[in-house]
Amino acid sequence: YIRAIQPYQPGKPISELVRELGLEKYGVIKLASNENPLGTSPLAMEAMTKALQEIARYPDGSGFELKNALSKHYGVNVNQIVLGNGSNDVLELAARIFLKPGASAVYSQHAFAIYPLLAQALGAQGISVPARLYGHDLVAMLNAITPETRVVFIANPNNPTGTLCDTDDLLRFLERVSQDVLVILDEAYDEYLPEANKANSISWLRKFPNLLITRTFSKAYGLAGIRVGFALAHPDLADLMNRIRQPFNVNSIGLVGAHAALQDIEFVKRAYATNRAGMLQITNGLRQLGVEYIPSYGNFITFRVRGDVSNTMKTYQNLLQQGVIVRPLGVYEMPHHLRVTIGLESENEKFLKALEQVLKTST
Numbered sequence: 001y002i003r004a005i006q007p008y009q010p011g012k013p014i015s016e017l018v019r020e021l022g023l024e025k026y027g028v029i030k031l032a033s034n035e036n037p038l039g040t041s042p043l044a045m046e047a048m049t050k051a052l053q054e055i056a057r058y059p060d061g062s063g064f065e066l067k068n069a070l071s072k073h074y075g076v077n078v079n080q081i082v083l084g085n086g087s088n089d090v091l092e093l094a095a096r097i098f099l100k101p102g103a104s105a106v107y108s109q110h111a112f113a114i115y116p117l118l119a120q121a122l123g124a125q126g127i128s129v130p131a132r133l134y135g136h137d138l139v140a141m142l143n144a145i146t147p148e149t150r151v152v153f154i155a156n157p158n159n160p161t162g163t164l165c166d167t168d169d170l171l172r173f174l175e176r177v178s179q180d181v182l183v184i185l186d187e188a189y190d191e192y193l194p195e196a197n198k199a200n201s202i203s204w205l206r207k208f209p210n211l212l213i214t215r216t217f218s219k220a221y222g223l224a225g226i227r228v229g230f231a232l233a234h235p236d237l238a239d240l241m242n243r244i245r246q247p248f249n250v251n252s253i254g255l256v257g258a259h260a261a262l263q264d265i266e267f268v269k270r271a272y273a274t275n276r277a278g279m280l281q282i283t284n285g286l287r288q289l290g291v292e293y294i295p296s297y298g299n300f301i302t303f304r305v306r307g308d309v310s311n312t313m314k315t316y317q318n319l320l321q322q323g324v325i326v327r328p329l330g331v332y333e334m335p336h337h338l339r340v341t342i343g344l345e346s347e348n349e350k351f352l353k354a355l356e357q358v359l360k361t362s363t
């Protein structure tokens with residue numbers, strides 16, 4: 001079953017595009033991987049630069065300082081935290097405990113591509129539940145659970161559709177699902193939510209021992225390249241995950257960078273505000289261009305390209321030619337859509353201008 005796996009396709013790196021198309025590196029913008037356009041918190045940068053002096057030594061495999069800081073920040077016990085090499089790592093740890101041939105994992109159609117990949121890699125069955133208005137249909141997902149189901153994945157907000165589940169619906173789902181089934185609530189984009197839209201899911205951990213919440217430093221904290229994510233769960237579940245992880249799964253620069261980034265509240269606020277303004281700029285621009293989009297709660301937005309499927313890839317290629325990298329969504333069963341990450345004001349403008357140009361020439 002390993003040979004049947006379609007490898008995860010990350011956003012095209014700028015260097016590759018520059019080489020392929022012979023473009024000047026200057027002016028090429030990557031809006032393909034939901035990274036932070038502000039870069040990295042200056043506090044984190046300073047701490048990481050200092051920590052470079054110590055890389056001859058192994059990292060602290062227990063992540064003592066970072067876990068203590070996270071415990072204070074989120075009001076959980078240290079024994080409820082699992083650190084990972086990005087949140088993908090903690091997703092994989094959980095999947096490895098629960099999924100094997102004969103078991104199944106339930107996820108929504110158009111959900112994050114790593115979920116089906118994990119199920120497949122572990123020889124488990126992946127059950128993709130048809131989406132509702134591009135988002136999770138929690139009632140249908142509940143009904144899709146079979147006695148073999150060990151894991152349900154829910155991304156909230158979801159990537160690549162940007163949809164958000166209603167908090168009451170989520171709670172109802174958790175109340176109804178058997179506690180033998182692990183519910184993974186992937187909140188990679190939580191920091192981009194307005195307070196009123198946050199589920200406050202961490203308070204649910206006390207009630208649901210089968211709940212696992214995953215978060216990341218890759219998005220609002222601007223540390224995607226250094227790979228730090230974490231999971232919050234019941235201590236028994238966290239203990240299982242800590243047993244099977246690599247002893248040094250988070251590197252020393254990442255530990256220090258994440259710790260400093262967590263303290264840099266100003267930076268996260270700025271990331272949030274930049275994203276809100278950019279989202280408004282891009283949605284206004286798309287509307288003016290008559291382009292349909294899916295309203296998003298993340299730091300990205302997915303829009304529809306008119307015409308047949310080949311038109312979508314043509315639009316993607318034409319944007320590349322103009323030095324704008326976005327993300328095609330074929331693997332997400334969305335061959336008519338492209339996803340663009342919200343950038344800085346000037347980047348958003350460049351994207352909108354390029355798209356306008358493409359639409360003009362293709363009609």
Ligand code: PMP
Pocket residue numbers: 033034085086087088089112155157158159186188215216217218224228229
């Ligand atoms: N979950 C979701 C929903 C995501 O979109 C991403 C990043 N694309 C991740 C998890 C993984 O992020 P990371 O491994 O960088 O923490």
